[in-house]
Amino acid sequence: MQKSEGSGGTQLKNRATGNYDQRTSSSTQLKHRNAVQGSKSSLSTSSPESARKLHPRPSDKLNPKTINPGLRETKHPYTFVSKEGFRELLLVKGAPEKAIPLLPRLIPVLKAALVHSDDEVFERGLNALVQLSVVVGPSLND
Structure with missing residues (x-):
């Protein structure tokens, strides 16, 4: 050896x-x-x-800047992601405090979805507006 x-x-x-x-x-x-x-x-x-x-939740990775324009999408995976992503963002802890500063950016996107010619886009925009109003309440009127 x-x-x-x-x-x-x-x-x-x-x-x-x-x-x-x-x-x-x-x-x-x-x-x-x-x-x-x-x-x-x-x-x-x-x-x-x-x-x-x-093991973060999917909503921890979502960005409102990318979800909101997705409300106007008309193709399947994008419509689902935008709808569910918007809902998940509003369900996280402290959502009202986080959503109120973003209202000036959210309102134009919601308006664009509400005047869209596609009925499904209008419906998603209306649902998003209802969900947002539940979370932020009267701050939506400011």
Whole structure:
């Protein structure tokens, strides 16, 4: 057997077979094992709020700037995404506080949907307006 030093351990070469037998030092293995166990335990002891952050809801990724023009879409996947996305945005915690500053941007888009020649676009715009009025209430009149 020939012994050669490498990074992270010792390699032993068997002269008969030509194979290398890698042996790492026990201190290196213990450090790695402790680091892995430490990261696992920090994940398991985390609060439910951080677990929720690991798997965000789709509404956390939605952007009102991209959803609102979608109300005027007429093709299937876009109509569904705009309708459901608008609804999801209004269901998140703190939606009234977040939606009121966006009203100046939302109103022109809703108006455009309400004057659209396609009946389905008009219906989506009207539904969005109803949902928005439930969330922001009298602030819609300002």
